[in-house]
Amino acid sequence: MRYLGIDFGIKRVGLAISDPEGRMAFPLTTIVRTTRNEFYARLMQIIQEKKIEAIVVGLPLGLNGQETLTTRQVHNFIASLKRRTDLPIHPVNEALTSYEAENYLKRQGIKGKKRKKYLDELSAVLILETFLTQK
Numbered sequence: 001m002r003y004l005g006i007d008f009g010i011k012r013v014g015l016a017i018s019d020p021e022g023r024m025a026f027p028l029t030t031i032v033r034t035t036r037n038e039f040y041a042r043l044m045q046i047i048q049e050k051k052i053e054a055i056v057v058g059l060p061l062g063l064n065g066q067e068t069l070t071t072r073q074v075h076n077f078i079a080s081l082k083r084r085t086d087l088p089i090h091p092v093n094e095a096l097t098s099y100e101a102e103n104y105l106k107r108q109g110i111k112g113k114k115r116k117k118y119l120d121e122l123s124a125v126l127i128l129e130t131f132l133t134q135k
Contacts, residue, residue, distance in 0.1 A: 004028075004052040005128025007094070007120050008077050013039070014120025016128045017050055022135075025128035027121035044084060055087055058094030058127035090131055097126040 005016035005025060015028040028046070033039045047055075057078055060070045078089055101122035110118060 001053045002051055003128060003131070004047060004050065004055050005124040005131070006055060006057045007097070007123040007127055008057060008074050009033075009120060010073065012120045013043070014122070014124035015046065016121060016124035017052075018128060018132065022132060025125045025132060027118070027125050030117065030120045040080070040084060043081075047085065047087070052087065055081065055085070055089045056128050056131040057081075057089060057091050058097060058123065059091040060094050063095065092127055092131045092134075094123070094127050094130075097123045097130075100126055 001018075001022040002020050003018040003022055003025075005018075007014035007016075011033055013031045013033060015031065016025045017028045018025050028050075031039060031042055046052075057074060059074055060068065062068050062071075074091070078091060081089060101119050104122065105118060
């Protein structure tokens with residue numbers, strides 16, 4: 001089963017994709033959000049082109065598991081996505097994935113704009129890997 005991992009953000013949305021067997025996760029792209037319609041059109045195009053069978057969305061909970069403003073924004077995103085596709089959508093706790101991704105990129109010596117470019121995709125990979133190891 002091919003999965004799409006999503007690290008949702010207000011400005012940028014990082015995407016990762018699994019191999020066809022759903023065992024490994026790879027960075028795919030980052031969508032820079034402009035308008036709502038353009039964003040969803042691009043996302044749905046990717047889902048169709050890549051023959052995605054299920055979607056995994058990072059759910060940003062606070063360190064003690066509480067919901068935050070960002071959590072509510074992701075719930076709204078999931079609701080909007082459900083209106084556009086019948087694919088199964090799996091929310092996954094993404095606590096500290098952006099932090100882990102940032103530290104990884106720093107250790108690799110990736111700086112500035114390059115780090116920003118890869119951060120959302122790498123976060124999506126970590127979200128998708130979390131799901132794949134738990135399924």
